[in-house]
Amino acid sequence: MAARKMTGSQLVLQALCDQGVEVIFGYPGGAVLPIYDALHQQNSLRHILVRHEQAAVHAAEGYARSTGKVGVVLVTSGPGATNAVTGLTDALMDSIPVVCLTGQVPTHLIGNDAFQEADTTGITRPCTKHNYLVKSAEDVSRIVHEAFYVARSGRPGPVVIDLPKDVLQAKANVTEGGEEIQHKSYKPRIKPDPKAIGQAIEIIAKAKRPIVYSGGGVINSGDKASRLLTRFVRILGAPCTSTLMGLGAYPASDPQFLGMLGMHGTYEANLAMYNCDVMINVGARFDDRVTGRLDEFSPNSKKIHIDIDPSSINKNVVVELPVIGDVAAVLDALLKAWAKGGHSLSQRALKQWWKSIEGWRGRECLNFESTDSVIKPQYAIQRLYELTKDRETFITTEVGQHQMWAAQYYKFEKPRHWMTSGGLGTMGYGLPAAYGVQVAHPDALVIDIAGEASIQMNIQELGTLMQYRLPVKVFIINNQWMGMVRQWQELLHGERYSQTYSESLPDFVKLAEAYGARGLRAEKPAELDGLIKEMIDHPGPVIFDCLVDQKENCFPMIPSGAAHYDMLLGPEDQAAKPVSEEGMVLV
Amino acid sequence: MAPKDMSIERRTIAVLVDNEPGVLARVIGLFSGRGYNIESLTVSEVDTTRHQSRITIITSGTPQILEQIKAQLDRLVPVHAVSDLTKKGPSVERELALVKVSGKGNKRVESLRIADIFRARVVDSGLDHFIFEMTGRSDKLNVFIELMRPLGLIDVSRTGVVAISRGSTGLLN
Ligand SMILES: Cc1cc2nc3c(=O)[nH]c(=O)nc-3n(C[C@H](O)[C@H](O)[C@H](O)COP(=O)(O)OP(=O)(O)OC[C@H]3O[C@@H](n4cnc5c(N)ncnc54)[C@H](O)[C@@H]3O)c2cc1C
Ligand SMILES: Cc1ncc(C[n+]2csc(CCOP(=O)(O)OP(=O)(O)O)c2C)c(N)n1
Numbered sequence: 001m002a003a004r005k006m007t008g009s010q011l012v013l014q015a016l017c018d019q020g021v022e023v024i025f026g027y028p029g030g031a032v033l034p035i036y037d038a039l040h041q042q043n044s045l046r047h048i049l050v051r052h053e054q055a056a057v058h059a060a061e062g063y064a065r066s067t068g069k070v071g072v073v074l075v076t077s078g079p080g081a082t083n084a085v086t087g088l089t090d091a092l093m094d095s096i097p098v099v100c101l102t103g104q105v106p107t108h109l110i111g112n113d114a115f116q117e118a119d120t121t122g123i124t125r126p127c128t129k130h131n132y133l134v135k136s137a138e139d140v141s142r143i144v145h146e147a148f149y150v151a152r153s154g155r156p157g158p159v160v161i162d163l164p165k166d167v168l169q170a171k172a173n174v175t176e177g178g179e180e181i182q183h184k185s186y187k188p189r190i191k192p193d194p195k196a197i198g199q200a201i202e203i204i205a206k207a208k209r210p211i212v213y214s215g216g217g218v219i220n221s222g223d224k225a226s227r228l229l230t231r232f233v234r235i236l237g238a239p240c241t242s243t244l245m246g247l248g249a250y251p252a253s254d255p256q257f258l259g260m261l262g263m264h265g266t267y268e269a270n271l272a273m274y275n276c277d278v279m280i281n282v283g284a285r286f287d288d289r290v291t292g293r294l295d296e297f298s299p300n301s302k303k304i305h306i307d308i309d310p311s312s313i314n315k316n317v318v319v320e321l322p323v324i325g326d327v328a329a330v331l332d333a334l335l336k337a338w339a340k341g342g343h344s345l346s347q348r349a350l351k352q353w354w355k356s357i358e359g360w361r362g363r364e365c366l367n368f369e370s371t372d373s374v375i376k377p378q379y380a381i382q383r384l385y386e387l388t389k390d391r392e393t394f395i396t397t398e399v400g401q402h403q404m405w406a407a408q409y410y411k412f413e414k415p416r417h418w419m420t421s422g423g424l425g426t427m428g429y430g431l432p433a434a435y436g437v438q439v440a441h442p443d444a445l446v447i448d449i450a451g452e453a454s455i456q457m458n459i460q461e462l463g464t465l466m467q468y469r470l471p472v473k474v475f476i477i478n479n480q481w482m483g484m485v486r487q488w489q490e491l492l493h494g495e496r497y498s499q500t501y502s503e504s505l506p507d508f509v510k511l512a513e514a515y516g517a518r519g520l521r522a523e524k525p526a527e528l529d530g531l532i533k534e535m536i537d538h539p540g541p542v543i544f545d546c547l548v549d550q551k552e553n554c555f556p557m558i559p560s561g562a563a564h565y566d567m568l569l570g571p572e573d574q575a576a577k578p579v580s581e582e583g584m585v586l587v
Numbered sequence: 588m589a590p591k592d593m594s595i596e597r598r599t600i601a602v603l604v605d606n607e608p609g610v611l612a613r614v615i616g617l618f619s620g621r622g623y624n625i626e627s628l629t630v631s632e633v634d635t636t637r638h639q640s641r642i643t644i645i646t647s648g649t650p651q652i653l654e655q656i657k658a659q660l661d662r663l664v665p666v667h668a669v670s671d672l673t674k675k676g677p678s679v680e681r682e683l684a685l686v687k688v689s690g691k692g693n694k695r696v697e698s699l700r701i702a703d704i705f706r707a708r709v710v711d712s713g714l715d716h717f718i719f720e721m722t723g724r725s726d727k728l729n730v731f732i733e734l735m736r737p738l739g740l741i742d743v744s745r746t747g748v749v750a751i752s753r754g755s756t757g758l759l760n
Binding site for chain 2: 121122125126129130131133150183184185186309310311313314315318
């Protein structure tokens, strides 16, 4: 049988189909014209035309995080690729699986400063998990399949495939079917070492004040991991806290859940971390937002760290016992070993431990003062939660105070319903991520909780919402300030508010209307519920301009360089506890 | 919490990689991007059928940083194996230097005499110069080069260190 031949472009699309891809987020240009031409002649792959390449990557991230699949991006050479860099870095920091196809000038022009040439593999090497420059059409299928494998396996991350235009146009033999890749050198470890499981059980069984500190790795590992985590925590009877990235893996309304920990975490979560005697880290990476001052971080505990990436072990915090493997596989092994050994924790000690925790809980650190005259941002999010919790709702955010309030006041019961930019903290993430989610879940309610500054970073994406009738709701907590930065200036820089006022804001209602979307504005607490309902009931995209208290700060807060017990719970604390010099240099 | 060891150690690390475009840039970028030290780095293909190269890196840092370096290297997709030769047991380390010395009269005789003691070979000579080739441990090369300095040292070219563990086991086991 004569081998069938296809162009490089067709081979790319074929490999995407074989990988089960349904949608691509992209933006055309000269170097990728052959792929766009091939796209035009097929109908199994859907293409969503974004308005800026950064948004294409965030959309792919939202799609990936909400489905567990790999998000796919297609951009042109040069500026297309460089515009994608922020999104790629964001996906790397948050371990999101994305495959990004970039166009490149033809191979014979590479290195000549040709029109729209950029050294894409060079530029993206430090901001991808891996990248490829394809030199021949013969390699296309293999590389695309390998890229998907690398992106989704182990610790997930973004992978770039740079495709010179001549490679896209050349013909090569077709290899049928999706090849399952066995990589020569890349072999992530999934199953834990049984010896480590035994040691972990030994440590846990002796715990008097245990805590489970769970993170984004549980979400990465899949829905089964979340179920196992819940079982594990309940069987132990231990408290559970979560990082920003892990919210939803453990049901927030459960009494054993202490809320988020870290810089803007709850009083009870941070004090429990400080005072525990055994800490079980499940797929979290001891980020500096979480640990605060390192030499004061949970000084008297034995730490077990479950992570798929050996480089996460002992990076910031030295632990007694690393357990390398996939969260689901590790928890499964732990649960089995726990049952088999007939273990249980000392109930007396646990009771004592919970008594302390309830004491900290009694501080009600998330309380705030409500008024009738002005909407408190916390109140706005509480109402949004109450009015949307009974639906299939996905929340994305931008970056700033509103993001933290969303994490504190919106209660996530299920994994994959919360997408936020944690590691890079990219303003402009939320809107494109939201429509990435909406594309995957057309009937769900998808809300981007935004700040008025952040939303302007990718506001052009309203056009994408309109074009594809994606009914995303943009809920702007409008405090007229870059609130998070203003808060730091208040705390650390003598209230000198340098360049943080959101001057010359657009009228967001009119802006929505200019795009053909619905605009709503709330100014008083009394009108909030009605307007939120109107937003939910509107079948298309909505911009909701929620005017809130301009000077509200986000508490609790552990100022940078401080320890977990040094939390500021409100404005009075802030006045009483000045920040150290060492803390001032930290971000 | 286990106490942190802040002492600085020096390690020789061998890395077996696929010899594909960009692989060296990945390794070097890792070191510069994360602020790790490179004292010496050598690379060459060692298996032409499987297209694998071996990189030998000498680096230094606290024990915690050194563990990070190895984990980060191992995480690169084209890396097959990372071996800490210093930690693993005795190993042989060698470096090659080419040393050009120019001089006349006594200085010229003296340079030749010292070269002889150090078992350096003359690989090129003219009426007023020698090029010595010398292989050995880096500290020995340092001593030789220092001795040549007053005798008319013109140019030095060094390979950096290559290393291999003693005994019958290889990098992959
Ligand atoms: C303004 C702002 C304020 C912030 N404040 C806070 C705060 O108060 N509290 C807070 O928690 N965060 C906060 N963050 C987020 C913070 O910067 C980090 O992004 C976050 O803490 C990291 O979460 P994580 O540890 O769960 O790690 P992730 O970044 O989600 O990393 C996951 C870890 O799990 C591992 N992993 C991945 N997949 C698997 C698997 N299948 N099996 C096992 N392991 C796996 C990875 O190797 C990695 O080590 C803030 C961010 C911003 C922008
Ligand atoms: C792209 C980018 N630039 C700058 C920052 C620094 N930054 C963090 S929060 C913030 C202000 C955000 O303001 P807004 O969106 O209004 O949210 P608020 O904090 O007021 O809720 C800024 C500028 C960032 N995170 N991302």
